[in-house]
Amino acid sequence: MTDFPPLREELRGLAPYGAPQLDLPVQLNVNENPYGPSPACVADIATAVAEAAGSLNRYPDREFTELRTALAGYLSRDTPHGIAPEQVWAANGSNEVMLQLLQAFGGPGRTALSFAPTYSMYPEYARDTMTEWVTGHRESDFSLDLDKAHALVEEVRPSVVLLPSPNNPTGTALPPEAVAGLCEAVGDGGVLVVDEAYGEFRRSGTPSALELLPDHRNLVVSRTMSKAFALAGARLGYLAAAPEICDAIRVVRLPYHLSAVTQAVALAALRHAPELLGRVDDLRTERDATVAWLREQGHTVADSDANFALFGTFADRHAVWKGLVDRGVLIREVGPDGWLRVSIGTPAEMTAFKQALTAVTEEGLT
Known part of the structure; x- marks a missing residue:
C-alpha cells in the first residue's frame, strides 16, 4: 500500500x-x-482600501509601478546614490521575495550558502526549490571570519549567498567590507543577498548595504514592512538590486502576485513613514x-x-x-x-x- x-x-x-x-x-x-x-495611518489605510475595493473586479497593476516608485523613494534615504524604481521588487512578505530569488537563481544543480547561526527559513527556501543547501559557521561572537568565508565561497561556488544583517537570530550586523568582499568572491556566477529585515533598527553608524549597490551588480538588499513599519499583517517585503536582477525575478513571479489591496495598504503606510x-x-x-x-x-x-x-x-x-x-x-x-x-x-x-x-x-x- x-x-x-x-x-x-x-x-x-x-x-x-x-x-x-x-x-x-x-x-x-x-x-x-x-x-x-x-490612528491617522489606520484612517489613511482604510480610505485607500475602500478606493481599491471599487475596482476589485479588475486585476491589479502587475508591475505595481506606483508602489515601486514609493519604495525607491523611501530606500533612497539610506544611500547617497539613490534607488530607481526599476531597481525595486516587492512580494508578499520578505519570505516570498527570498523564495523568488531561489526560484530564479537556485534550483537543481545549484547551491545556496549561508553562515550559521542564520535565519531558520533559509534552508527551507533551498529545499522547496531543490537547491543544495550549504552552511558555513560564524565565530563565537557571531561575526564572520572573512578569510574562512571567502575560502568556503571559493570551494562551493554558490549561486545564492544569504546573509542576514542584522543577523537573525543573533542581531549581529555585517561591516560593509564583509559584504563588498563576499560580492567580489561570488562574482557574476551568483547573487549575494543581504537580508536587512531589521535594517531600520541598526545602531547609529552602522551603514546599510544599499550604499554598495552601485559597485556590485550581483548584490541584492532585501527589506520588509513587517517590522519597522508595524505591518506584519499586511505581508509586504521588497528588495533593491540591479534592474537585470529584478527583471529575472519577473520570470518566476506568479501573475498579479501583489493584490490591489496589498499595494494600497503599503502605499498608505509609506505616506506615514516618519x-x-x-x-x-x-x-x-x-x-x-x-x-x-x-x-x-x-x-x-x-x-x-x-x-x-x-x-x-x-x-x-x-x-x-x-x-x-x-x-x-x-x-x-x-x-x-x-x-x-x-x-x-x-x-x-x-x-x-x-x-x-x-x-x-x-x-x-x-
Whole structure:
C-alpha cells in the first residue's frame, strides 16, 4: 500500500515552519513591532482600501509601478546614490521575495550558502526549490571570519549567498567590507543577498548595504514592512538590486502576485513613514536598555542591531523558556543550544519580562 498523499519523499515527516503561538499576556517571540499604526495611518489605510475595493473586479497593476516608485523613494534615504524604481521588487512578505530569488537563481544543480547561526527559513527556501543547501559557521561572537568565508565561497561556488544583517537570530550586523568582499568572491556566477529585515533598527553608524549597490551588480538588499513599519499583517517585503536582477525575478513571479489591496495598504503606510519610524527610536532605546540589564544580571548577550536580543547561556534553556511561559511571558527558543531570544516590546512588556526572568533565576531554573 502506497503512502497517501504522494508527497515528495524529502518532505515526508516534516512539520511546517512556525514559532509557538500561545495566548499569553506578554508575547515577545516573533520580533513584531509592539506599536500598531497610528490612528491617522489606520484612517489613511482604510480610505485607500475602500478606493481599491471599487475596482476589485479588475486585476491589479502587475508591475505595481506606483508602489515601486514609493519604495525607491523611501530606500533612497539610506544611500547617497539613490534607488530607481526599476531597481525595486516587492512580494508578499520578505519570505516570498527570498523564495523568488531561489526560484530564479537556485534550483537543481545549484547551491545556496549561508553562515550559521542564520535565519531558520533559509534552508527551507533551498529545499522547496531543490537547491543544495550549504552552511558555513560564524565565530563565537557571531561575526564572520572573512578569510574562512571567502575560502568556503571559493570551494562551493554558490549561486545564492544569504546573509542576514542584522543577523537573525543573533542581531549581529555585517561591516560593509564583509559584504563588498563576499560580492567580489561570488562574482557574476551568483547573487549575494543581504537580508536587512531589521535594517531600520541598526545602531547609529552602522551603514546599510544599499550604499554598495552601485559597485556590485550581483548584490541584492532585501527589506520588509513587517517590522519597522508595524505591518506584519499586511505581508509586504521588497528588495533593491540591479534592474537585470529584478527583471529575472519577473520570470518566476506568479501573475498579479501583489493584490490591489496589498499595494494600497503599503502605499498608505509609506505616506506615514516618519511617524511610524518614530517608534523605531523608542525600540532602539528599549533594546539597548534590555541588553544592558541582561548583562548586569550576568547573562551573555550578543550585540544587537535589531529589535531583539539573543542571550544565554543556559544548561537547560527549555526549562527557562517554560518558566517564563508559566509567568505569562512568551519568548523564543532559537539559535545555538543554550541561547534564548527576546523581542523588544513596550516598556511595560519588558518590565514583565525582567520580573519573570528574575523569578525564574531565583528558582534556580537557569
